[in-house]
Amino acid sequence: MRVAMESLRLSVVLLLCCSCVLAPAAAAVAPKKRTYIVHMEKSQMPAEFAAHRNWYDASLRSVSDVAEILYAYDTVVHGFSARLTPAEARAMEGLPGVLGVLPETRYELHTTRTPEFLGLERSEGLVPQSNTESDIVVGVLDTGVWPERKSYNDAGLGPIPASWKGACEEGKDFKPASACNRKLIGARSFSKGYEASMGPIDESKESKSPRDNDGHGTHTSSTAAGSAVPDANLLGYAAGTARGMATRARVAVYKVCWLGGCFSSDILAAMDKAVEDGCSVLSLSLGGGMSDYYRDSVAIGAFSAMEKGVVVSCSAGNAGPGESTLSNVAPWITTVGAGTLDRDFPAYIVLGNGKNYSGVSLYSGKPLSSSSLPFIYAGNATNATNGNLCMQGTLLPDKVAGKIVLCDRGINARVQKGFVVRDAGGTGMVLANTAANGEELVADAHLLPASAVGEKAGDAIKSYLLTDPSPTATIAFGGTKVGVMPSPVVAAFSSRGPNAITPDILKPDLIAPGVNILASWTGTAGPTGQSADSRRTEFSIISGTSMSCPHVSGLAALLKGAYPDWSPGAIKSALMTTAYANYAAGGGILDVATGSAATPFDFGAGHVDPPKAMDPGLIYDVDVNDYLDFLCALNYTTLQIASVSRRPNYVCDRKKTFAVSDFNYPSFAVAFPTASGAGGGSSATTTVKHTRTLTNVGSPGTYKASVSAPSEVKVTVDPTELSFAAAGEKKSYTVSFSAASQPSGSSTFGRLEWSDGKHVVASPLAFTWT
Numbered sequence: 142m143r144v145a146m147e148s149l150r151l152s153v154v155l156l157l158c159c160s161c162v163l164a165p166a167a168a169a170v171a172p173k174k175r176t177y178i179v180h181m182e183k184s185q186m187p188a189e190f191a192a193h194r195n196w197y198d199a200s201l202r203s204v205s206d207v208a209e210i211l212y213a214y215d216t217v218v219h220g221f222s223a224r225l226t227p228a229e230a231r232a233m234e235g236l237p238g239v240l241g242v243l244p245e246t247r248y249e250l251h252t253t254r255t256p257e258f259l260g261l262e263r264s265e266g267l268v269p270q271s272n273t274e275s276d277i278v279v280g281v282l283d284t285g286v287w288p289e290r291k292s293y294n295d296a297g298l299g300p301i302p303a304s305w306k307g308a309c310e311e312g313k314d315f316k317p318a319s320a321c322n323r324k325l326i327g328a329r330s331f332s333k334g335y336e337a338s339m340g341p342i343d344e345s346k347e348s349k350s351p352r353d354n355d356g357h358g359t360h361t362s363s364t365a366a367g368s369a370v371p372d373a374n375l376l377g378y379a380a381g382t383a384r385g386m387a388t389r390a391r392v393a394v395y396k397v398c399w400l401g402g403c404f405s406s407d408i409l410a411a412m413d414k415a416v417e418d419g420c421s422v423l424s425l426s427l428g429g430g431m432s433d434y435y436r437d438s439v440a441i442g443a444f445s446a447m448e449k450g451v452v453v454s455c456s457a458g459n460a461g462p463g464e465s466t467l468s469n470v471a472p473w474i475t476t477v478g479a480g481t482l483d484r485d486f487p488a489y490i491v492l493g494n495g496k497n498y499s500g501v502s503l504y505s506g507k508p509l510s511s512s513s514l515p516f517i518y519a520g521n522a523t524n525a526t527n528g529n530l531c532m533q534g535t536l537l538p539d540k541v542a543g544k545i546v547l548c549d550r551g552i553n554a555r556v557q558k559g560f561v562v563r564d565a566g567g568t569g570m571v572l573a574n575t576a577a578n579g580e581e582l583v584a585d586a587h588l589l590p591a592s593a594v595g596e597k598a599g600d601a602i603k604s605y606l607l608t609d610p611s612p613t614a615t616i617a618f619g620g621t622k623v624g625v626m627p628s629p630v631v632a633a634f635s636s637r638g639p640n641a642i643t644p645d646i647l648k649p650d651l652i653a654p655g656v657n658i659l660a661s662w663t664g665t666a667g668p669t670g671q672s673a674d675s676r677r678t679e680f681s682i683i684s685g686t687s688m689s690c691p692h693v694s695g696l697a698a699l700l701k702g703a704y705p706d707w708s709p710g711a712i713k714s715a716l717m718t719t720a721y722a723n724y725a726a727g728g729g730i731l732d733v734a735t736g737s738a739a740t741p742f743d744f745g746a747g748h749v750d751p752p753k754a755m756d757p758g759l760i761y762d763v764d765v766n767d768y769l770d771f772l773c774a775l776n777y778t779t780l781q782i783a784s785v786s787r788r789p790n791y792v793c794d795r796k797k798t799f800a801v802s803d804f805n806y807p808s809f810a811v812a813f814p815t816a817s818g819a820g821g822g823s824s825a826t827t828t829v830k831h832t833r834t835l836t837n838v839g840s841p842g843t844y845k846a847s848v849s850a851p852s853e854v855k856v857t858v859d860p861t862e863l864s865f866a867a868a869g870e871k872k873s874y875t876v877s878f879s880a881a882s883q884p885s886g887s888s889t890f891g892r893l894e895w896s897d898g899k900h901v902v903a904s905p906l907a908f909t910w911t
């Protein structure tokens with residue numbers, strides 16, 4: 142969760158809104174134009190046109206004399222984007238061959254220890270040492286790349302795969318000869334949509350090229366497939382060998398995010414190119430609002446990518462811990478939430494009364510003296526109503542000079558609060574969580590001695606501050622601690638289910654490390670991402686589902702390398718059915734937000750377990766026909782199906798019955814009606830049946846089903862035993878879920894496992910009453 146970045150972006154949004162308020166007077170004459178993505182049905186091009194581009198031009202010309210095509214799309218979608226007035230867009234919708242006209246959407250960007258934590262070190266022998274891993278190209282759609290980082294060292298890598306059709310584009314501060322090599326094999330940037338909406342890119346602030354001036358894209362791409370870098374650390378913290386998940390896979394970056402956000406016309410153009418270039422995996426650590434699949438550009442682009450065998454892995458979002466806060470929920474996308482590592486950066490706050498509280502920090506400057514310093518609550522050192530938040534200019538220097546200041550978390554960036562304390566003459570900071578963040582601790586490379594504490598410790602320290610007549614404290618830094626238990630725990634910020642678009646598909650799919658992750662960084666921003674931070678570091682430690690997504694993207698590349706003929710659905714299934722929901726020592730994975738056990742709405746199938754994913758035994762495979770059946774089950778119209786799948790006039794077979802419950806997903810979400818919802822009946826039992834098909838990808842064997850179900854739901858599996866005589870063999874089964882009505886909004890969970898004694902093929906069960 143890049144609060145720092147989010148708050149920077151927030152100010153951009155505010156600026157935009159100011160111009161919205163000012164604009165109407167000038168815009169009253171000419172209606173305001175915006176970018177629209179026009180999806181066209183390629184096969185409906187009239188014969189008189191020589192090329193699709195001419196047809197698109199003519200279609201555009203028929204609604205506007207002046208509009209220009211920003212992008213023509215040809216791989217994951219067909220059509221183009223252009224600036225149109227709302228009336229022109231409506232006229233466009235009525236033209237022959239137009240499948241849909243979608244307004245531009247703005248998206249936002251949502252590891253030394255990770256490989257060991259994930260068991261990748263111990264799996265070196267388990268992961269087939271296929272040379273095919275180096276044929277896999279991971280395409281990362283993000284803020285670009287800082288190619289000089291050692292994570293992009295290509296030592297030991299063979300020639301660029303012959304099938305690669307991509308390019309390393311020259312641009313500002315980006316010279317292909319020095320930037321690209323056998324590791325970083327592709328780099329492109331996409332800004333036409335951004336500039337059409339936001340005006341020209343300010344080249345004094347960011348390079349109009351694949352160069353990453355932010356850090357986010359360098360961090361995510363090196364996490365997915367960076368080479369191993371010995372002696373990596375951030376200011377001495379998290380020291381060790383940093384490596385991506387798929388160290389021998391290739392990286393191609395597609396810069397689609399700029400200072401003011403990421404725009405769907407650019408993202409779609411990048412997906413179009415990335416698939417055409419020959420990427421096998423696409424990693425998107427960004428998200429926008431929730432909409433139906435036929436109106437969601439990333440979902441539409443991902444459908445075609447999936448059809449071409451490309452795995453699309455996306456961040457679940459950082460809008461947790463509230464319910465139904467997910468983005469990127471299409472079933473053909475792998476939706477990744479975030480958990481913690483077993484690594485921590487403790488910084489102890491010792492109070493004048495002798496009490497000792499543990500917080501976290503990546504502060505690396507001169508430590509505070511061990512003798513106590515005067516300590517004050519920011520709320521007592523301000524005249525401003527929100528002064529407890531340490532907002533710019535709110536602290537009274539005569540109150541805080543020479544003191545440690547306790548600031549409450551919220552509104553402005555965590556690190557910025559430290560600048561405010563320092564600028565007012567404070568010598569240290571304690572950053573206290575409020576209920577909004579609970580016990581979730583995100584370590585920051587503060588510029589003054591500072592430690593972040595959870596809500597409970599924060600409240601205890603505040604009560605000391607408010608009752609002791611002359612409070613004092615000191616902060617002692619504990620460096621890097623590994624082996625923290627329990628871990629992982631679900632990050633509070635990680636977006637949660639249920640899935641608001643299709644409640645019958647459980648999302649997120651799984652979780653991966655996303656808290657305090659070390660990876661490569663840009664050379665044009667400090668590790669905190671704040672402009673006041675003039676430090677430059679090769680690595681940075683940041684948090685978010687933006688960080689967990691590329692872990693899964695890299696693991697998908699490993700799987701694709703080991704099993705080149707597996708479909709994206711098979712790869713997702715292997716990752717999900719081998720994920721764990723319990724700690725090795727017992728007990729379910731915890732949720733930082735509540736301190737109690739998390740549920741499949743928080744972690745999906747569980748936490749990714751790479752060595753096990755390499756040998757899943759059985760998989761739930763799906764192909765494009767299954768997804769079309771899924772769209773039929775959603776009762777999509779022909780036009781809506783065409784928008785998602787690029788199939789004109791696709792008609793759902795009337796002789797078949799389609800049900801989402803028959804879609805071969807590796808998890809189960811069952812929505813039972815409540816008594817009133819079922820027409821006011823009593824507590825009659827409802828039974829819902831799901832059908833699934835397993836494919837054997839291991840040796841012959843017999844698998845037995847076992848279910849752990851909540852008392853409210855009776856679960857029966859038929860048959861309870863499946864025997865596979867050969868690899869590739871498929872066997873189907875049905876699960877019946879029966880339950881009486883429960884109060885609306887209640888939910889409960891279980892797990893279904895198939896095991897041959899060697900493999901466990903597990904699926905989470907989520908039940909809701911609505």
Ligand SMILES: *[C@@H]1O[C@H](CO)[C@@H](O)[C@H](O)[C@H]1NC(C)=O
Binds near residue numbers: 489491498499
């Ligand atoms: C505070 O607690 C930590 C561990 O809980 C310990 O390492 C440290 O020495 C303690 N500091 C003081 C001054 O008691």
Ligand SMILES: *[C@@H]1O[C@H](CO)[C@@H](O)[C@H](O)[C@H]1NC(C)=O
Binds near residue numbers: 520521607
């Ligand atoms: C600090 O503020 C609280 C109210 O927020 C007040 O009760 C307390 O007396 C103040 N303490 C000092 C030392 O000013």
Ligand SMILES: *[C@@H]1O[C@H](CO)[C@@H](O)[C@H](O)[C@H]1NC(C)=O
Binds near residue numbers: 524537
């Ligand atoms: C803050 O409030 C106090 C008491 O009302 C007043 O004396 C002081 O001048 C104020 N300081 C600032 C910087 O506004």
Ligand SMILES: *[C@@H]1O[C@H](CO)[C@@H](O)[C@H](O)[C@H]1NC(C)=O
Binds near residue numbers: 774775776
């Ligand atoms: C689709 O329509 C059928 C028949 O009207 C209905 O039973 C089903 O619930 C609908 N499905 C969805 C996902 O709305």
